[in-house]
Amino acid sequence: MTDVLESPLTRKLQVFVALSEVELGVLKRLHLRRRSFAAGRDLVHQGQSDQAAYILAAGWVCSYKLQPDGTRQIVDFQIPGDFLGLRSVLLRTSDHSFEPVTDIQAAEVFADDLLEAFEKTPRLAAAILWAASRDEAMVVEHLVGVGRRAADARMAHFLLELGARLKLVGMGSKKGYACPLTQYHLADALGLSAVHVNRVLRQLRESGLLTFRDGRVTFDKYDGLVELSEFDPAYLDQTGPLLK
Amino acid sequence: MTDVLESPLTRKLQVFVALSEVELGVLKRLHLRRRSFAAGRDLVHQGQSDQAAYILAAGWVCSYKLQPDGTRQIVDFQIPGDFLGLRSVLLRTSDHSFEPVTDIQAAEVFADDLLEAFEKTPRLAAAILWAASRDEAMVVEHLVGVGRRAADARMAHFLLELGARLKLVGMGSKKGYACPLTQYHLADALGLSAVHVNRVLRQLRESGLLTFRDGRVTFDKYDGLVELSEFDPAYLDQTGPLLK
DNA sequence: ATGCTGGGCTAACCGAAAGCAGTCTCCGCA
DNA sequence: TGCGGAGACTGCTTTCGGTTAGCCCAGCAT
Numbered sequence: 001m002t003d004v005l006e007s008p009l010t011r012k013l014q015v016f017v018a019l020s021e022v023e024l025g026v027l028k029r030l031h032l033r034r035r036s037f038a039a040g041r042d043l044v045h046q047g048q049s050d051q052a053a054y055i056l057a058a059g060w061v062c063s064y065k066l067q068p069d070g071t072r073q074i075v076d077f078q079i080p081g082d083f084l085g086l087r088s089v090l091l092r093t094s095d096h097s098f099e100p101v102t103d104i105q106a107a108e109v110f111a112d113d114l115l116e117a118f119e120k121t122p123r124l125a126a127a128i129l130w131a132a133s134r135d136e137a138m139v140v141e142h143l144v145g146v147g148r149r150a151a152d153a154r155m156a157h158f159l160l161e162l163g164a165r166l167k168l169v170g171m172g173s174k175k176g177y178a179c180p181l182t183q184y185h186l187a188d189a190l191g192l193s194a195v196h197v198n199r200v201l202r203q204l205r206e207s208g209l210l211t212f213r214d215g216r217v218t219f220d221k222y223d224g225l226v227e228l229s230e231f232d233p234a235y236l237d238q239t240g241p242l243l244k
Numbered sequence: 245m246t247d248v249l250e251s252p253l254t255r256k257l258q259v260f261v262a263l264s265e266v267e268l269g270v271l272k273r274l275h276l277r278r279r280s281f282a283a284g285r286d287l288v289h290q291g292q293s294d295q296a297a298y299i300l301a302a303g304w305v306c307s308y309k310l311q312p313d314g315t316r317q318i319v320d321f322q323i324p325g326d327f328l329g330l331r332s333v334l335l336r337t338s339d340h341s342f343e344p345v346t347d348i349q350a351a352e353v354f355a356d357d358l359l360e361a362f363e364k365t366p367r368l369a370a371a372i373l374w375a376a377s378r379d380e381a382m383v384v385e386h387l388v389g390v391g392r393r394a395a396d397a398r399m400a401h402f403l404l405e406l407g408a409r410l411k412l413v414g415m416g417s418k419k420g421y422a423c424p425l426t427q428y429h430l431a432d433a434l435g436l437s438a439v440h441v442n443r444v445l446r447q448l449r450e451s452g453l454l455t456f457r458d459g460r461v462t463f464d465k466y467d468g469l470v471e472l473s474e475f476d477p478a479y480l481d482q483t484g485p486l487l488k
Numbered sequence: 489a490t491g492c493t494g495g496g497c498t499a500a501c502c503g504a505a506a507g508c509a510g511t512c513t514c515c516g517c518a
Numbered sequence: 519t520g521c522g523g524a525g526a527c528t529g530c531t532t533t534c535g536g537t538t539a540g541c542c543c544a545g546c547a548t
Contacts, residue, residue, distance in 0.1 A: 067392055068474045069474070071392050073391045073392045087377055087380070090374070129373075130334070130335070133331055133334060136331070136383070137335075140309065140319050140339070140340070140383060142387060143319060144319075147434075148315050151534075183495075183496065190391075191391030192535075192536090193535070193537075195538095196534090198498080394504085395504080426525065426526090427525075427526070428524095436505075437505075437507075438525090438526090439505090439528085445526095446528090
């Protein structure tokens with residue numbers, strides 16, 4: 001990447017806050033330490049402390065919590081432009097693990113650099129915390145889904161949400177998107193068994209709503225999905241309120 | 245309240261950050277606008293915008309999301325010392341509702357006052373965001389529970405967590421605590437039906453683990469509960485890392 | 489060629505929890 | 519003093535989703 005303007009993070013933040021030259025400069029400095037990681041090899045393990053944070057540039061990651069009984073709950077997926085482990089930096093401890101779903105590219109950010117950037121450019125800090133708040137709202141939405149939605153609505157809601165997020169960084173549309181997740185990932189995220197995920201996907205396919213195939217999600221009947229899952233994207237596309 | 249030092253919030257923040265005179269002064273100013281609300285009457289409705297935040301002084305509140313189909317998912321309970329609607333202030337919009345479980349006392353905080361306080365005393369801001377992060381960790385833990393734990397373990401984990409939080413503000417111990425929640429609240433929080441909550445409680449009582457009765461939770465066999473629910477309080481009692 | 493692995497897919501069976509329907513008790517109040 | 523509502527509690531039936539136990543296919547290593 002030659003220009004910070006091409007970074008998905010910059011792109012996302014610009015939606016909320018018009019960033020100044022200085023702020024872009026700081027943001028650029030945060031992008032310097034570029035690293036790659038292979039799919040399936042955890043970046044951070046639960047319980048580790050003093051970790052760096054990452055800005056995801058390419059590829060997908062999931063954050064999850066491992067249960068003592070071996071099952072896991074995926075808390076969220078990160079796509080390009082998302083922060084990884086912001087909380088573990090602020091709290092100096094990590095309470096969940098990160099696994100790259102695909103091979104990924106990420107910029108490593110040390111706690112000190114981040115805190116310094118926050119100090120120098122509070123507007124940037126606000127923008128980043130804004131994004132973090134949005135992520136938290138997503139976790140809440142996720143909780144509602146797992147607690148109160150039937151399996152099919154849960155699946156539809158999840159895939160729609162992912163689509164909306166991808167659209168924000170130019171990686172998807174109302175037609176569908178490329179999706180590297182396996183049915184096991186879906187199961188771990190939605191609190192279902194892999195077998196049931198398969199059943200639900202078949203059901204959705206047969207009722208002409210969506211197709212999940214060959215690493216691609218296709219929305220065959222977008223409106224029908226929205227209705228089934230009662231999807232309301234309000235919590236995703238609030239336009240930046242804190243600063244103009 | 246004559247002295248800000250008696251506020252449960254101050255008490256909680258002091259655990260993490262030693263607050264200066266100036267910071268205590270700012271915190272005191274935030275506590276000035278004292279208000280009362282009656283049980284069962286929502287403070288904030290989903291979708292309202294430009295809301296104030298509250299610092300809870302006495303009583304219990306739950307935050308929840310309403311589904312279009314009428315069911316609700318309780319996201320979290322707030323107890324004295326907790327912030328209410330911090331996010332809705334930062335994002336200028338509220339995506340969930342708050343219902344007092346009991347009659348409550350709370351200090352109302354307007355967005356501008358809060359932002360001004362953050363600007364004047366960044367350490368205070370850090371401490372409050374620290375607490376917010378802890379709350380988010382709790383939501384995540386909650387998600388894991390709803391997604392991956394069986395009903396009995398989920399119940400046990402939830403009641404243990406609540407106990408641990410109450411202990412932090414001096415309202416509970418390993419023996420148990422006063423708990424104004426109805427079985428309906430538990431159902432809405434745990435993603436179960438009220439009927440099933442009742443069955444699970446009976447089961448826990450009959451196996452001599454805990455008793456939920458007459459507004460009181462009694463841990464009859466604390467260790468047994470910890471084992472059943474695989475409760476690990478690490479995410480609650482991290483000692484303040486950001487600032488010393 | 490063979491076998492192995494990972495991902496997707498399916499059927500048969502079974503159990504946990506929901507839904508429904510109703511009782512009991514306590515309490516406020518007309 | 520008798521009614522009505524809230525909350526706790528229970529039995530019966532239904533259903534959603536988990537478990538077990540496979541099969542198929544593609545890629546790849548031997």
